[in-house]
Amino acid sequence: MGKKVLVVDDEKLIVKGIRFSLEQDGMEVDCAYDGEEALEKAKAQEYDLILLDIMLPKYTGFEVCQMIREFSDVPVVMLTAKGDDMDKILGLEYGADDYITKPFNILEVKARIKAIMRRTGKSVKEKEDKNIILKNDMKIDRQSRRVYVDGKEINLTAKEFDLLELLATNPDKVYSREELLNIVWGYEYPGDARTVDVHVRRLREKVEPNPSEPKYVYTKWGVGYYFRG
Numbered sequence: 001m002g003k004k005v006l007v008v009d010d011e012k013l014i015v016k017g018i019r020f021s022l023e024q025d026g027m028e029v030d031c032a033y034d035g036e037e038a039l040e041k042a043k044a045q046e047y048d049l050i051l052l053d054i055m056l057p058k059y060t061g062f063e064v065c066q067m068i069r070e071f072s073d074v075p076v077v078m079l080t081a082k083g084d085d086m087d088k089i090l091g092l093e094y095g096a097d098d099y100i101t102k103p104f105n106i107l108e109v110k111a112r113i114k115a116i117m118r119r120t121g122k123s124v125k126e127k128e129d130k131n132i133i134l135k136n137d138m139k140i141d142r143q144s145r146r147v148y149v150d151g152k153e154i155n156l157t158a159k160e161f162d163l164l165e166l167l168a169t170n171p172d173k174v175y176s177r178e179e180l181l182n183i184v185w186g187y188e189y190p191g192d193a194r195t196v197d198v199h200v201r202r203l204r205e206k207v208e209p210n211p212s213e214p215k216y217v218y219t220k221w222g223v224g225y226y227f228r229g
Helices: 012-024 035-044 061-068 085-093 106-130 158-169 177-185 194-207
Strands: 004-008 028-032 049-053 076-080 098-101 132-135 138-141 146-149 152-154 217-220 224-227
Touching (some): 004 012, 004 035, 012 028, 035 049, 132 158, 177 194, 194 217
Antiparallel strands (some): 146 152, 217 224
16 A cells, blocks of 8 residues: 655645656655645544645645644644755644755655655564564454454453553563552552452463463462463
């Protein structure tokens, strides 16, 4: 699937040239010719990058960038006709990721766009990776709050999941029963440490191939529980 770019400039010939060049590289390109139209399109669609001129009718590029930052972290590259450093600094202050000074070489524009997309694509992947915990045959999806063992989904209660997630995101850290009770159930919870033992036992019955010889949730005798990293 090609990357989707919004090109915003009131000079139609410039937009046409950029659009043609990016489409040659397999990108999908939308165009806007003033600040208001740019903002509407940024709200209505998800883009991989926005190329945004500073001097625009209705709203300036700075204003558009600032308003976009209120609802999106899409990469924004500002186009400035001036060699004025203040424009560049302001652009970055308003939340732009990069700037290109006109007149520009279209090859430079494409190179900058690809570099930023590589960078942001990597950070999205890193973010996704942090939401998935893999250990032996277990997969914990923190975002959807689902757990799989050997490819089979395991139905956990909310508290069982909270307990497993806490231990798995802090591997080899030993938590006392009191700490687990306070973190997972909260300080106001009227129960006692046996609540933790009961939940750990049930959790092991669901996720461990052999609950009496756990390979995920271990006991540190006299101290508490931990997830083997």
